[in-house]
Amino acid sequence: MRRAVLRTALLILATLPAFVPQGASAQAQGEAIAVTAQRLIDGTGRRIDGGSVVVEGNRITSVGTLPPGFRGRRIDLGDATIMPGLIDVHVHVTWYFNAQGRYHTSSDGETPVQGMLAAAGNAYETLLSGVTTAQSLGSPEDRDLRDAIARGSVPGPRILTSLGSISGGEPEQIRQRVRDFKSRGADVIKVFASRSIRDGGGPTMTVAQLEAACGEAHAQGLRALVHAHATEAMSLAVEAGCDQVEHGVFATPAILSRMAAKGTYLSPQCGLVFRNYLENRAKYEGIGNYNAEGFASMERALPLAVEAVRKAVTTPGLKVVFGTDAVAGAHGRNVEDLICRVTEAGQKPMDAILSATSVAAQSIGMGETIGTLKPGMLADIIAVRGDPLVDFAAMRRVVFVMRDGRTYRNSP
Numbered sequence: 001m002r003r004a005v006l007r008t009a010l011l012i013l014a015t016l017p018a019f020v021p022q023g024a025s026a027q028a029q030g031e032a033i034a035v036t037a038q039r040l041i042d043g044t045g046r047r048i049d050g051g052s053v054v055v056e057g058n059r060i061t062s063v064g065t066l067p068p069g070f071r072g073r074r075i076d077l078g079d080a081t082i083m084p085g086l087i088d089v090h091v092h093v094t095w096y097f098n099a100q101g102r103y104h105t106s107s108d109g110e111t112p113v114q115g116m117l118a119a120a121g122n123a124y125e126t127l128l129s130g131v132t133t134a135q136s137l138g139s140p141e142d143r144d145l146r147d148a149i150a151r152g153s154v155p156g157p158r159i160l161t162s163l164g165s166i167s168g169g170e171p172e173q174i175r176q177r178v179r180d181f182k183s184r185g186a187d188v189i190k191v192f193a194s195r196s197i198r199d200g201g202g203p204t205m206t207v208a209q210l211e212a213a214c215g216e217a218h219a220q221g222l223r224a225l226v227h228a229h230a231t232e233a234m235s236l237a238v239e240a241g242c243d244q245v246e247h248g249v250f251a252t253p254a255i256l257s258r259m260a261a262k263g264t265y266l267s268p269q270c271g272l273v274f275r276n277y278l279e280n281r282a283k284y285e286g287i288g289n290y291n292a293e294g295f296a297s298m299e300r301a302l303p304l305a306v307e308a309v310r311k312a313v314t315t316p317g318l319k320v321v322f323g324t325d326a327v328a329g330a331h332g333r334n335v336e337d338l339i340c341r342v343t344e345a346g347q348k349p350m351d352a353i354l355s356a357t358s359v360a361a362q363s364i365g366m367g368e369t370i371g372t373l374k375p376g377m378l379a380d381i382i383a384v385r386g387d388p389l390v391d392f393a394a395m396r397r398v399v400f401v402m403r404d405g406r407t408y409r410n411s412p
């Protein structure tokens, strides 16, 4: 019943003119497109002056100097920087504020259609802000949204989803839950192994439970991402062979070095998620652990989070990815967390861009298809006005967004 209503909502959405993307699909036109600008960052650490990217269908066919005799359509962005579409490996695309302006919960009387319209709106905002791939960790509704975006009926970033999460149980039950997620179409497994930062961040799962979750995920061909704030919980996840730690606000240099040695990815947040909660306090307060104590712990987390990112980005060999934990109020502002990393935690601008492009692509198992600009890759391309290597706030000034060869934003 609920799914049928959601499908109807998506059909309605697909007919709304406001949701029809600007421009046209290169594929539909069958014509090559050259996007040119004063500079290009290719996602491997290389910067090219006067760069161009040629797209045919949904693939990149040339990067660098425009091939002599190019005869297709040209989009010249002038004083802008072309780069790969950003990849946010931790969002909650279905979280939204309801008609009363409050954080939506399952008991607030909102209909599934309202929920799906809000989620589609969040996806569109996220895409327009330059994020062309988002990993949602995750809700059951993500699946229909993911599939509608993949079909091209709704504009949004390419979505990967965990569809939900695992937070305990006997090891055999945990293994069964992983298989259930896989059979429902999950792209990744999300595991809660520590309390929330509002509740101290201590461990909530044993190494045996984590081995069951992450081991079974691997047996099913999936990755396993573990929510952990305190070092003890992070350590259990790393030793259990899980792929990535989310958050890690209380990480010590020792656990970060251990993660680097084991090749475990870290997805830390610099500030957007906490600031977003504090800015929208009235919309969240009084729901669950969003109480006075919870908000006080988020205020205290602000300097800790910046410090954790500073430690992470200076740990040799540690693979740090871009994951904002974007919730209601933060969709479309994802890049603020990257700006926080550079302006407050001291990450080098190029490293921040790599973190949100090629490193993030590798973390989701898509390093051979997205995250860098080179021939053969999917055409996920954005551009920002100005030069982010000189003024990183340029990342806010997105003027061009193409995903999978289709242009969704061209506003130089």
Ligand SMILES: [Zn+2]
Binding pocket: 090, 091, 092, 137, 325
């Ligand atoms: Zn989250």
